[in-house]
Amino acid sequence: xxxxxxxxxxxxxxxxxxxxxxxxxxxxxxxxxxxxxxxxxxxxxxxxxxxxxxxxxxxxxxxxxxxxxxxxxxxxxxxxxxxxxxxxxxxxxxxxxxxxxxxxxxxxxxxxxxxxxxxxxxxxxx
Amino acid sequence: xxxxxxxxxxxxxxxxxxxxxxxxxxxxxxxxxxxxxxxxxxxxxxxxxxxxxxxxxxxxxxxxxxxxxxxxxxxxxxxxxxxxxxxxxxxxxxxxxxxxxxxxxxxxxxxxxxxxxxxxxxxxxxxxxxxxxxxxxxxxxxxxxxxxxxxxxxxxxxxxxxxxxxxxxxxxxxxxxxxxxxxxxxxxxxxxxxxxxxxxxxxxxxxxxxxxxxxxxxxxxxxxxxxxxxxxxxxxxxxxxxxxxxxxxxxxxxxxxxxxxxxxxxxxxxxxxxxxxxxxxxxxxxxxxxxxxxxxxxxxxxxxxxxxxxxxxxxxxxxxxxxxxxxxxxxxxxxxxxxxxxxxxxxxxxxxxxxxxxxxxxxxxxxxxxxxxxxxxxxxxxxxxxxxxxxxxxxxxxxxxxxxxxxxxxxxxxxxxxxxxxxxxxxxxxxxxxxxxxxxxxxxxxxxxxxxxxxxxxxxxxxxxxxxxxxxxxxxxxxxxxxxxxxxxxxxxxxxxxxxxxxxxxxxxxxxxxxxxxxxxxxxxxxxxxxxxxxxxxxxxxxxxxxxxxxxxxxxxxxxxxxxxxxxxxxxxxxxxxxxxxxxxxxxxxxxxxxxxxxxxxxxxxxxxxxxxxxxxxxxxxxxxxxxxxxxxxxxxxxxxxxxxxxxxxxxxxxxxxxxxxxxxxxxxxxxxxxxxxxxxxxxxxxxxxxxxxxxxxxxxxxxxxxxxxxxxxxxxxxxxxxxxxxxxxxxxxxxxxxx
Numbered sequence: 001x002x003x004x005x006x007x008x009x010x011x012x013x014x015x016x017x018x019x020x021x022x023x024x025x026x027x028x029x030x031x032x033x034x035x036x037x038x039x040x041x042x043x044x045x046x047x048x049x050x051x052x053x054x055x056x057x058x059x060x061x062x063x064x065x066x067x068x069x070x071x072x073x074x075x076x077x078x079x080x081x082x083x084x085x086x087x088x089x090x091x092x093x094x095x096x097x098x099x100x101x102x103x104x105x106x107x108x109x110x111x112x113x114x115x116x117x118x119x120x121x122x123x124x125x126x
Numbered sequence: 127x128x129x130x131x132x133x134x135x136x137x138x139x140x141x142x143x144x145x146x147x148x149x150x151x152x153x154x155x156x157x158x159x160x161x162x163x164x165x166x167x168x169x170x171x172x173x174x175x176x177x178x179x180x181x182x183x184x185x186x187x188x189x190x191x192x193x194x195x196x197x198x199x200x201x202x203x204x205x206x207x208x209x210x211x212x213x214x215x216x217x218x219x220x221x222x223x224x225x226x227x228x229x230x231x232x233x234x235x236x237x238x239x240x241x242x243x244x245x246x247x248x249x250x251x252x253x254x255x256x257x258x259x260x261x262x263x264x265x266x267x268x269x270x271x272x273x274x275x276x277x278x279x280x281x282x283x284x285x286x287x288x289x290x291x292x293x294x295x296x297x298x299x300x301x302x303x304x305x306x307x308x309x310x311x312x313x314x315x316x317x318x319x320x321x322x323x324x325x326x327x328x329x330x331x332x333x334x335x336x337x338x339x340x341x342x343x344x345x346x347x348x349x350x351x352x353x354x355x356x357x358x359x360x361x362x363x364x365x366x367x368x369x370x371x372x373x374x375x376x377x378x379x380x381x382x383x384x385x386x387x388x389x390x391x392x393x394x395x396x397x398x399x400x401x402x403x404x405x406x407x408x409x410x411x412x413x414x415x416x417x418x419x420x421x422x423x424x425x426x427x428x429x430x431x432x433x434x435x436x437x438x439x440x441x442x443x444x445x446x447x448x449x450x451x452x453x454x455x456x457x458x459x460x461x462x463x464x465x466x467x468x469x470x471x472x473x474x475x476x477x478x479x480x481x482x483x484x485x486x487x488x489x490x491x492x493x494x495x496x497x498x499x500x501x502x503x504x505x506x507x508x509x510x511x512x513x514x515x516x517x518x519x520x521x522x523x524x525x526x527x528x529x530x531x532x533x534x535x536x537x538x539x540x541x542x543x544x545x546x547x548x549x550x551x552x553x554x555x556x557x558x559x560x561x562x563x564x565x566x567x568x569x570x571x572x573x574x575x576x577x578x579x580x581x582x583x584x585x586x587x588x589x590x591x592x593x594x595x596x597x598x599x600x601x602x603x604x605x606x607x608x609x610x611x612x613x614x615x616x617x618x619x620x621x622x623x624x625x626x627x628x629x630x631x632x633x634x635x636x637x638x639x640x641x642x643x644x645x646x647x648x649x650x651x652x653x654x655x656x657x658x659x660x661x662x663x664x665x666x667x668x669x670x671x672x673x674x675x676x677x678x679x680x681x682x683x684x685x686x687x688x689x690x691x692x693x694x695x696x697x698x699x700x701x702x703x704x705x706x707x708x709x710x711x712x713x714x715x716x717x718x719x720x721x722x723x724x725x726x727x728x729x730x731x732x733x734x735x736x737x738x739x740x741x742x743x744x745x746x747x748x749x750x751x752x753x754x755x756x757x758x759x760x761x762x763x764x765x766x767x768x769x770x771x772x773x774x775x776x777x778x779x780x781x782x783x784x785x786x787x788x789x790x791x792x793x794x795x796x797x798x799x800x801x802x803x804x805x806x807x808x809x810x811x812x813x814x815x816x817x818x819x820x821x822x823x824x825x826x827x828x829x830x831x832x833x834x835x836x837x838x839x840x841x842x843x844x845x846x847x848x849x850x851x852x853x854x855x856x857x858x859x860x861x862x863x864x865x866x
Contacts, residue, residue: 013626019633057622088625090618090672092681105862110625110665113636123862 004082004121006030008049010040010066011086012058016109020053023114029121037061041069044076051082051121054103056089063087064097071102082124144315144372144394145360151314152358152376152387154451159322160379162305163262165445166201166298167245167380169194170264172484174296177206178267179491184215186487191217194298197444202259203299206266209292211235229297234263238295247381250302250322250330258302258331266294306331308436309385318389323350325382329366337366349373353384362391430458437465446473503600508593509583511536511551520600523566523573536598542566542575549577553596556581574607575600614675621668621675628668632661666737670803677810684728684814688838691764692722692757694729698736699755702744710749713740716756723757723764724838731811732835735819738804739768739831747772751828762837767822769830780821784809808833 007024011017012035021031032047034040036059043049052070056063063085070078084105085098095106104124112120173190176182182190187206195201195217203223205216211230216223229235237246248261310333312320322331327345329337344350348363353375365371365388373388430452437450446469452462497504503520505513513531521528524539531539542549542564549561561577578599635658643651676682699715706713725732743753751772758765775783784805812819812833822830836842 013630015630016626016633019630019637023637088622088629090621090675092676092683099863099865102866103863104866108625109629110632110668114633115636115640 004050004125006032006047006049006051007121008032008034008040008043008047008052010034010052010058010063011055012036013055019114020117024117027118029118035059037066037069040066041076044070044078044081049081051084051124053084053086053117056085056087056094056098064094064101067098067101067103082121084120084124140394141372144318144389145374148314148318148360148372148374148387148389149376150451151312151320152374152385155309155312155320155385155387156376156378158308158448159305159383159385160381161445161447162302163247163378163380166198166262166300167247167264169197170245170262170296170298172480173206174264174266175484176487176491177296178293179488182487182491183494186490187215188217188222190487191215195219198300199443200301200304201298202301205229205297207235207295207297209294211295214294229295232297234261234297235295238263238265239292245380249324249328256335258306259299260302261297261299263295263297265292266296268293312387314387315389315393317393318387320385320387322378322383322385323353325354325384327351327354330383349375349386349388350384353377353386363388365390430454430462434458434462434465437462437469441465441469441472444476446470446476503598503602505536505598505600506594507536507551507553507596507598509553509595511553511596513539514594519602520598523575523600523602524568540566542577551577551579551596551598553581553583556583572604574603576603577601610678614678617671617675621672624664624668628661628664632658632665635661670807673807673810674803677807682810682814684731684811686726686728686815686843688843689725689727689729689732690722691725691727691732691766691835692717694732695736695755695757695766698733698740702740706744706753709744709747711744711747712752713744714752714754716754718756718758723759725764725815725835726838726843727815727835728811731815735808735811735833736766738808739833742804743768743770743772743831746770759837760834762839763817763834764837765832765834767830767832769822769828771828774827774829775821783821784819 007029009017009020009024009031011020011033014035017033017035021033024031032043032049034043040052040054044052054063054067058066067083067085070076070081070083082104083102084107085095085103086107086109087094088109090108098106105120107120173194176190177187191204191206194204201219203216203218205223206214207229208214211232212228213226216226233248234246246261246263248263250258250260252258306322309320309322309331314320319333321329321333321337323344324330327343327347327350329344344366345354347366349361349365349371352358352361352363356377358375358377360372360374363371363373365373370391371388372391372394373386375384375386377384433450433452437448440448448469450462450465452459497515497517500517501519503517503523505516505520508514513534513536516528516531518528521531524531536551542561543566544561544564549564557580559579559581561579564575564577566573566575578601580597580599581595582597583593583595635654639654639658643654646654673682695717696715699713702713740753740755747753747770751770753768753770756767756769758767809819812835815835817833817835819833820831822832
């Protein structure tokens with residue numbers, strides 16, 4: 001898929017969310033944000049993102065459950081949207097779980113800088 | 127005249143003979159009854175001693191109780207009572223008795239309580255079938271048995287120091303029909319017989335059952351009175367039937383009873399009276415004398431044979447020390463003596479065997495109690511890997527009682543695994559085999575165990591089926607493992623909580639660094655670089671801690687690819703140029719080949735190793751020192767060295783360097799920074815990729831760290847990839863799903 005332009009960031013920590021948004025907007029991406037599962041489903045329906053950065057530790061429904069719902073429930077029409085898990089959890093089981101549930105990639109937030117995100121998006125465009 | 131003279135001197139002779147005969151019979155009967163009682167008391171005491179240890183298993187107790195029934199067919203009922211007088215385990219001659227009763231009010235139990243450890247022997251009672259019964263009871267002492275046991279083994283009738291030592295009783299009821307048969311079938315002379323009275327003058331055995339049925343009390347009978355008074359002389363008295371008799375009372379030791387032998391005076395004299403009559407008729411005294419002699423000799427032949435036959439029967443019943451008293455001065459006497467000697471030898475042998483049995487029992491009890499009280503699980507196996515015995519800690523692993531598991535196969539009972547493969551205990555050859563980190567799952571519960579299997583004799587050898595062929599010792603590490611996991615979970619959670627603010631700090635710092643630099647003074651730009659470096663250090667530290675947690679859990683993941691090691695090292699050295707220069711250290715890179723060297727390895731992890739080695743070298747060297755990184759190809763491995771000419775590392779510290787948190791203790795001494803985690807992680811990374819890491823033997827100056835890796839070839843690469851199956855790989859910080 002070429003040209004991933006519409007990016008949805010699902011992240012409940014405003015400082016991190018804004019940091020990523022500023023950098024991506026600066027690089028000419030169209031960015032929207034969500035802080036919980038309910039908002040995320042609405043934005044998926046309305047905003048129709050090409051790529052979603054999805055945090056795991058969210059209030060209420062976890063990112064892994066959102067991932068499963070988006071991938072398995074046809075109502076979201078989300079089979080081909082790129083989804084990258086963005087977390088600070090360290091356990092191997094978390095990344096394994098994400099990959100098994102159809103995530104396109106997995107990033108440790110503490111290990112990247114906001115300016116690295118465009119490179120990640122590019123790598124998913126082939 | 128001559129008739130009377132003859133008669134009176136014959137009377138005297140006869141009286142004397144009758145008297146000594148009575149005393150012999152009374153002695154014999156007394157010994158007979160007394161040794162019967164003593165033997166049984168001894169058997170009961172043996173049982174009481176075994177029970178007193180408190181360590182006898184129920185089945186062992188069953189066995190020992192059953193033995194008593196075999197030894198004495200007259201035993202009717204055998205009960206073990208606890209300290210409160212309740213029956214604990216009871217057998218009768220039909221087998222186990224399940225209807226247990228309270229015996230605390232019984233004479234036997236009460237008597238044992240105040241007899242100071244002596245055996246209680248009841249009086250004789252008669253059943254409806256007119257069978258005589260007695261009850262014998264002995265105390266069970268408290269388990270402080272070691273000294274008292276020795277006392278008891280010597281003393282038939284036991285001794286203990288106070289009522290507090292009592293822990294129960296053994297109570298046995300015997301049918302004494304056979305014993306009584308011996309007493310009651312005894313004849314003395316022509317009309318003589320024997321009977322038995324107890325210490326209160328109650329008649330307890332009499333050949334004439336009408337006396338017994340009338341519950342006759344014989345305190346008025348002179349011989350009985352005499353026996354109660356303790357006078358055991360032979361006297362002419364009036365019998366219980368009112369007849370003139372010669373009687374001999376004799377006490378029966380251990381019982382408080384007495385046997386009384388008596389013979390009517392008339393019958394004693396009847397021989398001589400009839401002789402006198404005959405002599406008058408025939409008028410020839412020698413003829414009469416011949417008759418007396420023939421009668422006497424006839425008795426002399428039949429009497430010894432009777433005695434021999436009785437003695438043989440006794441011996442057959444297990445009473446080996448029964449003396450056969452024959453003074454015939456002929457072959458019969460020789461035979462009797464041979465018989466007696468044989469009996470004594472047998473008796474000695476049997477006594478020894480019994481003692482050995484008791485000693486073996488005591489040894490077994492000691493061993494059992496050691497195994498029972500061990501905190502590690504212990505299982506004894508036979509040739510067929512069946513469980514011979516198992517202690518509670520081992521049985522609890524499968525939530526069973528130890529007794530339930532005896533006889534079951536160990537493989538079916540314990541499904542333990544090591545590295546996902548079942549652990550099969552085999553008896554292929556004697557020796558000790560260790561299995562560490564064995565996992566046993568019981569439902570949701572997971573046990574972590576170390577096993578030690580000591581094979582004593584191998585499978586299929588000729589050893590007997592019930593012999594111990596192997597001992598399995600189980601050390602349960604579950605608790606400490608759970609603690610470890612909790613610790614690791616804590617590290618993971620703490621790391622997550624630290625990472626979130628770190629993400630924000632590093633993110634905004636980087637934005638400042640790229641966008642706001644133009645508005646900053648040089649001074650502030652330098653300060654910003656320091657803050658960024660601090661953020662990176664913090665990130666590296668958290669990642670190291672997480673790597674340690676992964677290593678500990680066995681979850682360290684390596685993603686193998688065909689890696690250009692030459693390029694990776696060159697890039698890494700370039701990255702370290704700046705910090706080296708700021709520390710005024712020269713950093714050089716030397717490769718012995720210009721061409722690229724490829725290794726099947728995980729680039730991010732090898733980068734981490736290089737960061738550790740170069741970072742340490744820069745940290746521990748001083749201005750003016752030189753660090754030289756080199757790459758050498760040696761056959762099918764590549765060798766990377768990081769050498770410096772700094773202060774070096776003392777020999778005694780070198781072995782410890784690659785262990786976890788080594789630096790933690792050292793930094794307190796030297797005051798240098800760092801956690802010491804890096805070299806431990808590096809070792810794990812290199813070893814996971816089939817390489818080696820270490821320090822070269824001491825040079826003149828400085829220290830040289832090295833690591834090796836196998837050089838790439840397609841076959842090896844495929845093999846390593848199949849071991850580390852997830853080949854998607856971490857590309858730096860981004861793990862991409864290879865399947866999408």
